[in-house]
Amino acid sequence: MPEHETAATRRQLLSRIGAVAGAGALYQAMTSLGHAAASDFVNPPKLSGARPGTSVLILGSGLAGMVAAYELQKAGYKVQILEYQNRAGGRNFSLRGGDTFEELGGAVQHVGFAQGNYFNPGPWRIPYHHQAVLHYCRTLGVALEPFVQVNHNAYVHSSTAFNGAPQRYRVVDADYSGYVSELLAKSLNQHALDNEISADEREHILQSLKSCGMLDASYAYKKSDLTSMRRGYEKPPGGGLDGPSIASTPLSRGDIFSSGLWQAISVNSLLNHQTSMFQPVGGMDQIGKAFQKQLQNVINLRCKVTAIHQDDSGVSVTYTDDAHGSVTRIAKADYCICTIPLSILSQLDIQVSGSMRAAIAAVPYAPAIKIGLEFNRRFWEEDEQIYGGISFTDLPITQISYPSTKYFSNGKAVLLGAYLWEDVQAFRFAGMTPAERIEASIASGEKIHKQYRKEYSSGVAVAWSRVPWAMGCSSIWSEQRRKDHYKNLCTMDNRIVLAGEHASYIGGWQEGSMLSSINAIEQLHKRASGVG
Amino acid sequence: MQKFALMMIALACLPNAARADSADAITKNKLTTTDGRVLYQTLCQGCHMADARGAEGVAHFPSLSENPKLASGSYPAYVVANGFGGMPWFADKLSDNQIAAIVNYVRTHFGNHYTDVLKPSDVAKVRPSAESIKPIFD
Numbered sequence: 001m002p003e004h005e006t007a008a009t010r011r012q013l014l015s016r017i018g019a020v021a022g023a024g025a026l027y028q029a030m031t032s033l034g035h036a037a038a039s040d041f042v043n044p045p046k047l048s049g050a051r052p053g054t055s056v057l058i059l060g061s062g063l064a065g066m067v068a069a070y071e072l073q074k075a076g077y078k079v080q081i082l083e084y085q086n087r088a089g090g091r092n093f094s095l096r097g098g099d100t101f102e103e104l105g106g107a108v109q110h111v112g113f114a115q116g117n118y119f120n121p122g123p124w125r126i127p128y129h130h131q132a133v134l135h136y137c138r139t140l141g142v143a144l145e146p147f148v149q150v151n152h153n154a155y156v157h158s159s160t161a162f163n164g165a166p167q168r169y170r171v172v173d174a175d176y177s178g179y180v181s182e183l184l185a186k187s188l189n190q191h192a193l194d195n196e197i198s199a200d201e202r203e204h205i206l207q208s209l210k211s212c213g214m215l216d217a218s219y220a221y222k223k224s225d226l227t228s229m230r231r232g233y234e235k236p237p238g239g240g241l242d243g244p245s246i247a248s249t250p251l252s253r254g255d256i257f258s259s260g261l262w263q264a265i266s267v268n269s270l271l272n273h274q275t276s277m278f279q280p281v282g283g284m285d286q287i288g289k290a291f292q293k294q295l296q297n298v299i300n301l302r303c304k305v306t307a308i309h310q311d312d313s314g315v316s317v318t319y320t321d322d323a324h325g326s327v328t329r330i331a332k333a334d335y336c337i338c339t340i341p342l343s344i345l346s347q348l349d350i351q352v353s354g355s356m357r358a359a360i361a362a363v364p365y366a367p368a369i370k371i372g373l374e375f376n377r378r379f380w381e382e383d384e385q386i387y388g389g390i391s392f393t394d395l396p397i398t399q400i401s402y403p404s405t406k407y408f409s410n411g412k413a414v415l416l417g418a419y420l421w422e423d424v425q426a427f428r429f430a431g432m433t434p435a436e437r438i439e440a441s442i443a444s445g446e447k448i449h450k451q452y453r454k455e456y457s458s459g460v461a462v463a464w465s466r467v468p469w470a471m472g473c474s475s476i477w478s479e480q481r482r483k484d485h486y487k488n489l490c491t492m493d494n495r496i497v498l499a500g501e502h503a504s505y506i507g508g509w510q511e512g513s514m515l516s517s518i519n520a521i522e523q524l525h526k527r528a529s530g531v532g
Numbered sequence: 533m534q535k536f537a538l539m540m541i542a543l544a545c546l547p548n549a550a551r552a553d554s555a556d557a558i559t560k561n562k563l564t565t566t567d568g569r570v571l572y573q574t575l576c577q578g579c580h581m582a583d584a585r586g587a588e589g590v591a592h593f594p595s596l597s598e599n600p601k602l603a604s605g606s607y608p609a610y611v612v613a614n615g616f617g618g619m620p621w622f623a624d625k626l627s628d629n630q631i632a633a634i635v636n637y638v639r640t641h642f643g644n645h646y647t648d649v650l651k652p653s654d655v656a657k658v659r660p661s662a663e664s665i666k667p668i669f670d
Contacts, residue, residue: 084590104587304590343618347591364620367578423561424625428554430578465579468589472618480664507668
């Protein structure tokens, strides 16, 4: 969701960078991405020696807020959560048939999905190395299943390459590495790199190119049973008299490189997208719901925070209690963990240092669009043998993600029909009505799957900038602003500490909000207990 | 009165139908137009809404209609280029010319009647350095 491309994203950004700025910029971006560290979670915090009766008020019941409440309560703190919405979970949520979703501007969507179908407008996948999220899923009994990111039989599509015909990922993957290997082998065999490498090394590289690039004995990448073993056959091997296979013909080298379709290989290779990935069975909101179950007694729904004050003796938070006649109340506690998104917090009256206030005001939010489309049948499985995974395109929708669940089932199914992050198309989609967004996603999608219009059943289009309780998807930091403000944002200010994906280096991912929360409670505990 | 307002809206909409819409203004994910109206519809109305009256959620997207902060064109130009709070910067997506076009469009529509015109060279003065808005990938 908030992961941008990755989703956090960086994911979509990457494909955009390639499309707009060319390969050089893409490479630069990829390099910095490649260096992104995996999550550093090892264990939940051990908070011993809490002073009995110490109270903590938590603002927001997203994953950051609920991790904090869960751990602090275990450590002996008295916790309460104030939540604006009528449900816990924050951006961890799913939409199902019968749900209504109202956005800023007043448009109301009635989700028409069939029983059992769902759509994750926010987070939707969990990398294997997001160990905090996985830890809490395990601890709280949230059932997980594999989320398929990389599908070699899904499509990669460019409206300006191959006459707009989508190509199978495996074909582009095979041909790309085949031609790169062939070219490199050629230059090695012409001794063009002899200044760089020894004769021994040259032999090793040549061997590797032959193997990894599917090159023949003369180091050529061409139509053969060998290359078809990776890219697929013209006629696949069969049985009996139909046994013999027919090899397929590689796409032309020039077309492969100019198509830009290799960007998908790069995106799929990122640490955040590597196999294995997971999703909760039945919707991402199962995580939020599992936390909520543990925290029934401390979550106060429909409380709108208007002011956050502190002095030497404690914090006092003013809020409107919409669950009880919209009366204005003041909640007091010894400490406060505020997980309200900065898009909103920057407009609230919060009594913190000037430097923290400046940090709160320094971080913009991505508009991000996600569109869930329900179809009458799984044509991607039945007609095209695509089981989960993602097709990538240069069209505004950027990708189509097929459901990684209930494969081969009959009846309606929901796919992710668009995921836009913060490019101009994302802003444009945000300005459309929900119906216009859905139509635009179908108009893109039918260029990849001709069955789209015929099989379309219903849809829901979430523009995060118009989500009333978030007013944006997740934080966008610049290097400069991170340098200027990140530390000030994350350092406890007397009795108030902030948490959320915005206060992490894993922006837009649930892991970021959890790790930020853990760091916040460690700071709080140190301050409150005088320990450490 | 209400009827009159509706008529005005209908009239205002008429000539628009023939003009390019925001989809045509994007080529290879870049905005190519300098039409302030199209730029507004593409980038701004997602938050500030089609009528520029903004929206009220937990917090608010400010109304650009009769907003005294538009009295000088350089302030909205600064905000569009650099962002403000949760609002992203647009300096990476728009030329000085395009930012001036948006500001001039907003300052002469939605109940605003400013007569002075913001020049692209005025925008250049408030544009952040490319370095300062270089995004982080994480």
